[in-house]
Amino acid sequence: xxxxxxxxxxxxxxxxxxxxxxxxxxxxxxxxxxxxxxxxxxxxxxxxxxxxxxxxxxxxxxxxxxxxxxxxxxxxxxxxxxxxxxxxxxxxxxxxxxxxxxxxxxxxxxxxxxxxxxxxxxxxxxxxxxxxxxxxxxxxxxxxxxxxxxxxxxxxxxxxxxxxxxxxxxxxxxxxxxxxxxxxxxxxxxxxxxxxxxxxxxxxxxxxxxxxxxxxxxxxxxxxxxxxxxxxxxxxxxxxxxxxxxxxxxxxxxxxxxxxxxxxxxxxxxxxxxxxxxxxxxxxxxxxxxxxxxxxxxxxxxxxxxxxxxxxxxxxxxxxxxxxxxxxxxxxxxxxxxxxxxxxxxxxxxxxxxxxxxxxxxxxxxxxxxxxxxxxxxxxxxxxxxxxxxxxxxxxxxxxxxxxxxxxxxxxxxxxxxxxxxxxxxxxxxxxxxxxxxxxxxxxxxxxxxxxxxxxxxxxxxxxxxxxxxxxxxxxxxxxxxxxxxxxx
Amino acid sequence: xxxxxxxxxxxxxxxxxxxxxxxxxxxxxxxxxxxxxxxxxxxxxxxxxxxxxxxxxxxxxxxxxxxxxxxxxxxxxxxxxxxxxx
Numbered sequence: 001x002x003x004x005x006x007x008x009x010x011x012x013x014x015x016x017x018x019x020x021x022x023x024x025x026x027x028x029x030x031x032x033x034x035x036x037x038x039x040x041x042x043x044x045x046x047x048x049x050x051x052x053x054x055x056x057x058x059x060x061x062x063x064x065x066x067x068x069x070x071x072x073x074x075x076x077x078x079x080x081x082x083x084x085x086x087x088x089x090x091x092x093x094x095x096x097x098x099x100x101x102x103x104x105x106x107x108x109x110x111x112x113x114x115x116x117x118x119x120x121x122x123x124x125x126x127x128x129x130x131x132x133x134x135x136x137x138x139x140x141x142x143x144x145x146x147x148x149x150x151x152x153x154x155x156x157x158x159x160x161x162x163x164x165x166x167x168x169x170x171x172x173x174x175x176x177x178x179x180x181x182x183x184x185x186x187x188x189x190x191x192x193x194x195x196x197x198x199x200x201x202x203x204x205x206x207x208x209x210x211x212x213x214x215x216x217x218x219x220x221x222x223x224x225x226x227x228x229x230x231x232x233x234x235x236x237x238x239x240x241x242x243x244x245x246x247x248x249x250x251x252x253x254x255x256x257x258x259x260x261x262x263x264x265x266x267x268x269x270x271x272x273x274x275x276x277x278x279x280x281x282x283x284x285x286x287x288x289x290x291x292x293x294x295x296x297x298x299x300x301x302x303x304x305x306x307x308x309x310x311x312x313x314x315x316x317x318x319x320x321x322x323x324x325x326x327x328x329x330x331x332x333x334x335x336x337x338x339x340x341x342x343x344x345x346x347x348x349x350x351x352x353x354x355x356x357x358x359x360x361x362x363x364x365x366x367x368x369x370x371x372x373x374x375x376x377x378x379x380x381x382x383x384x385x386x387x388x389x390x391x392x393x394x395x396x397x398x399x400x401x402x403x404x405x406x407x408x409x410x411x412x413x414x415x416x417x418x419x420x421x422x423x424x425x426x427x428x429x430x431x432x433x434x435x436x437x438x439x440x441x442x443x444x445x446x447x448x449x450x451x452x453x454x455x456x457x458x459x460x461x462x463x464x465x466x467x468x469x470x471x472x473x474x475x476x477x478x479x480x481x482x483x484x485x486x487x488x489x
Numbered sequence: 490x491x492x493x494x495x496x497x498x499x500x501x502x503x504x505x506x507x508x509x510x511x512x513x514x515x516x517x518x519x520x521x522x523x524x525x526x527x528x529x530x531x532x533x534x535x536x537x538x539x540x541x542x543x544x545x546x547x548x549x550x551x552x553x554x555x556x557x558x559x560x561x562x563x564x565x566x567x568x569x570x571x572x573x574x575x
Contacts, residue, residue: 101556103555103556196532197533210530210532211532236538239537240535305518308514308515311511312515323492329553329557330556330557330558331558341493343567344493348492348494348495361508364492368491378519379518380529381529382518382521382523382526383529384526387529419507420510420514423511434529436531436532460533
């Protein structure tokens with residue numbers, strides 16, 4: 001039983017229910033694995049081992065009684081540091097929230113707690129989830145578990161790296177423009193961004209409210225589907241959460257035979273697309289075709305404008321959301337000021353890092369009188385065009401398949417001085433976010449021995465279909481292993 | 490100033506240079522004719538949901554104040570709006 005932490009949720013659940021292992025044993029093995037890998041990876045900002053031990057004991061009571069046991073009972077979970085956990089320091093990777101202890105759980109956290117999950121700790125992320133490499137964290141970068149000289153992607157880099165390194169069985173992240181899918185791709189794990197509205201954001205520290213969604217990381221599609229099932233559903237405390245119950249597991253093994261998979265031409269010609277990534281994705285498409293899917297060429301003509309629209313809409317919403325950090329009700333306060341205005345200025349100057357400041361400036365500018373029509377309104381119109389592209393494409397296909405990121409994991413520091421180069425990492429994930437679509441990223445081979453991610457997009461509310469295509473591809477991978485493997489797992 | 494970021498003079502050039510590069514990229518939106526296009530307010534169609542107008546439990550005063558940098562007698566305390574007279 002030395003490698004419990006390498007098991008998936010589904011396998012652990014079986015072992016727990018059969019009483020082959022206890023939740024306490026699973027946790028001990030998991031904490032030992034964290035101790036071994038964490039000095040290199042730095043996936044966590046803080047561990048919650050005391051809470052975890054209490055939760056594992058409670059899970060063992062439930063398992064012994066056979067009462068209130070679900071797929072998540074006794075499963076070790078890591079949480080991105082933007083999801084409020086009652087009484088546990090939650091900082092959004094920012095200095096400005098150092099020491100903040102939320103009074104209540106986020107709804108997704110409460111749902112996992114009620115399901116009997118065991119909380120390992122809070123994972124590192126780009127400050128306020130703004131970034132694509134986790135280098136914007138105020139608490140130091142996370143390293144890619146496959147190659148520690150490289151970034152794990154971001155902004156949910158800690159959650160992706162934790163799962164990739166065997167430092168958690170599953171984890172939660174958030175995706176605003178690709179912050180689950182891109183790090184999943186770079187770390188070689190599965191990541192799911194649900195349809196906008198599938199999952200409540202109550203208790204999520206907000207970045208861009210018309211885009212933010214919470215979703216899972218896992219080492220298999222089925223594990224991710226179980227977590228998403230547990231956190232989904234209507235929440236009266238988030239008016240954008242929808243009453244659209246779905247069975248995300250029933251269709252999982254349905255396969256792709258007879259399905260039409262759309263291949264967007266523009267996604268293969270995008271700036272910065274690496275040859276090795278394109279080759280790996282083309283091989284994946286060929287495998288899906290051999291499994292009975294029909295490949296259909298589709299066009300998403302406004303792809304090139306997605307980045308520009310996103311970098312108006314998201315910063316505009318962020319500048320508004322981050323106005324609440326005024327050092328009055330919570331968060332750090334710079335005590336050197338002698339009046340209120342100086343307090344705001346000095347606190348925000350020292351509390352926010354450079355990327356947050358850039359985006360607040362950009363957003364404030366885009367919303368300011370005289371520029372609103374030229375920037376914000378224009379971007380929201382282009383957003384309509386991007387959504388219409390997808391609607392038209394889905395008339396010809398059931399799901400869309402592409403690369404998740406145009407590049408593999410890059411070295412730390414490679415893109416920190418050029419924000420636009422950093423933003424280009426998300427060029428294949430942003431359009432689906434703007435359109436509110438569900439998307440899955442899963443491993444599809446490697447380039448330079450680094451993981452490549454395959455992105456599966458589906459129409460709104462068809463999360464189960466995206467998972468089904470992903471699962472079908474995953475099943476092909478297991479039966480035909482890639483010669484180069486996918487790193488150190 | 491509007492965003493209360495407390496930008497120092499020596500930082501202005503650094504950010505101005507980076508932001509002008511980003512704004513140049515954003516400028517490509519001008520290539521698209523969007524006169525007849527409606528803006529997206531919500532990507533996913535939503536219905537307004539109303540709840541019964543009944544009070545529900547919220548935070549206690551103690552919980553609401555627990556994270557405040559400074560508080561007194563159940564209030565949040567801030568610095569004076571104007572500097573004190575010398």
